[in-house]
Amino acid sequence: MNLNMNSVETLVAQIQGLSGSTSDVNHLHTLLKQLEELFKSESSRLAPLLTELDPSIHSLGYLYILEACTSAPISKEQASELVLSVGRFINLCSAEQIRVAPDKFISVCKRFKDQVMLLEDPMRGVAPMLTALQKLQYSSEQLTTLHPDFLLLCLLAKCYKTGLSILEDDIFEVDQPRDFFLYCYYGGMICIGQKKFSKALELLHSVVTAPMSVLNAIAIEAYKKYILVSLIHLGQFSSSFPKYTSSVAQRNLKNFSQPYLELVNSYCTGKISELEAFVQANNEKFESDKNLGLVKQVVSSMYKRNIQRLTQTYLTLSLEDIANTVQLNSAKEAEMHVLQMIQDGEIYATINQKDGMVRFLEDPEQYKTCEMIELIDSSIQRIMMLSRKLTDMDEQLSCDPLYLGKAGRDRQRFDFDDFDTVPSKFTV
């Protein structure tokens, strides 16, 4: 079917006319859905229409036309223009209208991301993606498909702080499991980049223990990083999985991360030389997984671990003794390490430079301040909200027919309070 000028005019007129209230927008949406094939076939001719429409008022119509335009393969020269126009659209569009057709919006944004990567300038995509994400979300607790793309762009552009701002929100709703896996994995990497190891550990832990019916590659990679981050942050790694891990993960993940588990073993001996030897031996494996940087951080964290162990035995120690015990080369290096740890807050100590003694102190927090009160108060509020959500989920799950079916089936044939009217098998 040919799109002649008349129908183009009517299309534009319709879009402009029906972009007022929500009912109009819904009507427009159904109209546009009917014209799908039209859009696909005439995609090349639709570009000039965009100039007649205002993205902030006619967002839905604009979106459809834009999506049709971007579906065609784009050359590198056009990519830059496209990136600009899509970015502009994202900034200006109205959130309610695009939420009517979220999949179109998502495909436009994905193509936008592809173009940006094609141009090898991920920085340009970060801000528009952030805006797009925020407009698509119903609430800050919802995970959209755009989250992992956004985090990927942040990673490539190395602007970790913007990524961190999104990671601060707690997620309670997930549409697609793949989005969740990718989100947590990229999020973990961003946190590692910012050296926020506890948050990284949390995110990677989510990937590893997320429900999965089949093992996926994201979980495998995440598990390797999880081991390394756990060594850096906690100084130890327990290879037993919590009970909410899926059985698939429990059985298979370890098979794919053999070198890492051996790394854990040699870490636990506490000897730097052994650890370094092991790392040297398995250099290519770590490098091929692109984890070499993390492994190096693991090695340097070994020194920290040893110094921390010393605080539990000694009250005061000379810098030379520290250097000897921890197998550092000189007292100067020991001093630098201890100083760094004091600054990071990992250890409480004072260095007396006159005689080169280090005195280890207790945690000076007395829990007597008003700030501590506010901190605890806000934690209590958060946990109350979490508790409410958990009770809701618990109730929902109790009514889930799948659960009831299994629970009923698993009951023993003859029960404790036998011969009552409760059926031992549920037919759903």
Added chain:
Amino acid sequence: MLKPFPSIFRQITEAAKGLGLEENMASSSSSGLTFKLHPLVIVNISDHYTRIKSQSLPPPSTPHAASASNGATSDSSSPPPQPPPRVFGCVIGVQRGRTVEIFNSFELLYDPSTHSLDRAFLEKKQELYKKVFPNFYILGWYSTGSDAQESDMQIHRDLMDINESPLYVLLNPSINPAQKDLPVTIYESELHVIDGIPQLIFVQSSYTIETVEAERISIDHVAHLKPSDGGSAATQLAAHLTGIHSAIKMLNSRIRVLHHYLLAMQKGDIPCENSLLREVSSLLRRLPAIESEKFQDDFLMEYNDTLLISYLAMFTNCSSTMNELVDKFNTAYDRHSRRGGRSAFI
């Protein structure tokens, strides 16, 4: 427990009363005496009244008969409701200069035929009380009812030979949930010329509540209804905390009244009264009762400890919900778990 709190509460109550927020602002008494009433007296009168009233009620009809009648019309076996009985007694205390402080009270028998109180009994009781409290004198008498009546003047006159200006303390036993102040009024008698005839009439006087720590604690204990079985630790704690909560709420509302008043004065809606302002400022200066560093430290530490305990409790609660949730989830969705073997009781 936070020790300074109750005394601050009392001070604010007194100041609020001083601002005339109590019911007895419109004092028509001109004797210039200030009255101080102890809560023991109020509890005594109320206790006396309640006892007499419950003793005078007819025995309850049997449940069988009650259900049989279906409650459609009034049960013929129960008598028509009687007017609440009046109780009488004496109040004793100390008068120092212009201040009259009423400390205690005791009950008296009323002889309806002669419309007078039992004199012999009164004197015997007075002697006994004199032995224990040599300072206390009979200051007047009390009764219950909604308003002072004509017959009360007779009793009042009879007492005038013991005390030339006795007091009449009236307790209104009807429970009015809307009323915020105490239903206790103190009357004095004054000679007024009405229609050319000098008559003794009752005039209302204002009073304040005065208490000492020991009395406050015991009255508190008696006045608050405790659960009959003593309750478990949890219900007692809940009752205790509820009491504190309502006390703080009242404190808050009174401070809000003061605040509102001051704001209005600042805006100019109400003429500036310097005496009241002085009282409010003296009240405010009393408030940080302890200002030392050590108090601040201890207070914050204890506060933090309590917060941490509730945090820990919430945590435990959450963990247990989470644990159940995980179990249910594993049962429902994890295909490969618990293959074979029998499951535990759910």
